[in-house]
Amino acid sequence: MSVMSQDIAGTVPAGPRRFDTLRTIFKRPATVIAAIVILIFMMVAALAPMLSPYDPLAQSLLKINRLPSWENWLGTDQFGRDVMSRMIYGSRNSMLFGLISPFLAAILGTILGVVAGYFGGVVDRVISRLIDLLLSFPELLLAILIAAVLGGGFWNIIAVITVAFIPGFARVARAQTLSIKQEPYVEAAIAVGVRTPVIIFRHIVPNILAPIIALMTLWVASAIRIEASLSFLGIGTQAPNPSWGNIIRDGLNSLFGSPWPIIGAGAAITIVVLAFNLVGDAVRDALDPSTAR
């Protein structure tokens, strides 16, 4: 944490630095509300076993396609499973994939981008060509195509979303590295013979972190959407495990049953994505003013 706030502070010109960034991020009330919404969903995901009224996998032939009631707040699905419990457990998937994939992609993409930017030459040309090509694909389509080949399941989804995000991070990291490499302090370090890994980790990486972190926050929302889409298409989280995406899929498969699983799960995705978008925009505006809209 301390490392992060130091680097962020490095981009803020003056003043009592550390808290300034936080204050800028939470300047607007909408951002504060969004952050609270995110915290609530995270609590729900963490406390799923305590909060959910029923076992999300328990089927009951006697309670198929029930409408909402006091007993089952969002009704039941075509297998008689409690939709509310499935939604609560489904939030775990969204939060896990939403947070893990952008983080992994940020690490791998930064490594690729820094290597390309710092060493240049053939390495750079190969990496850049590949990044450019992959960037020409929308992340969702890239994820669908990779998932088509790999298939669903927990680790595959992590891999699919991570790979879809790597090129974006690599491009930012490469561009930043190229500009920082020109700075006098890096040239000085090279001139006095500081070893390359030290230059990269001491002088370059800390100074390119701000835009990387901004991008990472923005892409949490995308990761949640992509996981939901993949699960909806049947190539993400596999049945019977609940995910907001496959709750909607099940709902559509029994269209003449109850619409409530679709309405509930879709609303949850929309609210969480909206909240992460708002926070992501605020973080980007605070950390990376150059790209602010």
Added chain:
Amino acid sequence: MARYLLLRLADAIPTVFLVLTLVFIAMRILPGDPALAALGDGALPEQLAEFRERMGLNVPLWQQYFNFIGGVLTLDFGRSLLSNTPVIQLIAANLPYTIELTVAAMLMGIVAGIPLGVLAATNRNKPADSAVRGFSLIGYAIPDFYLGALLLITFALNLGWFPINGAGTDFGSRVYHLFLPALTLAFVKAAFLGRLTRSSLLEVFNKDYVRTARAKGAKERRVIYRHGLRNAMLPISTGLGLSLLSTLSGSVAIELVFNRPGIGRLLISAIAERDYAVIQGGVLVFAMFVVLINLLMDLAYVIIDPRVRVQ
């Protein structure tokens, strides 16, 4: 200009080969044994052997690579494992539906999105602006397949105004079947294009030539459309290209929601049925479309912005 266009076209050739190579690596090398990946762990040894024979997987890898490239170049994608239909026929039968959906959604999105952006930018910080921004925020967050499901439940299932599935036969019924799916995708496009048009226009309104136009007494309409929107078209046209790409990826889920034929549904059912040749064909079609759209975007810049030609 012709020379630039030719250079750009020539540059697309290595890109196509790179894409083909990546698809080959993804289908043949990454899964370990493609036969096992395609048929599942429960497959019998005879089935695996037959699959390898049929898919040409028992020749050396380099030979498979050349067979693969040769097949693609001659539009021979093999036959479906399930129906034994040539994959190219399945693609040809499904492609028109995906294209009509994508084009209709783009048109509807442009017709709604750009005026919304103009409205927001010319009424900056007034209620109309806030309304458009609120609309974009929701359009950015709502998953297209969820919106599609809601429209389907409301207008097709409950009100009965639109058909529940299929794509229709004659022109009239095709448009009728197309409306709700295209509207779903267009909603998301309109949110994106509205926001983009607003910010591009606001930037142009700060330019000296807009102030000059106002100072010399040009009518406000003329300032907005001639001086403003026309100069904002460059960022907007980039946005159009990006949104064409995202409409294409959105069409996969929308075809599933509305149970329409199309390349997306072909690919998704092939995955469920483990139909290896069709999966490969579907992946290739999407990848080639992305390369083609990017190429068209580059060519469009040359026409819209003559400065690009000089570089």
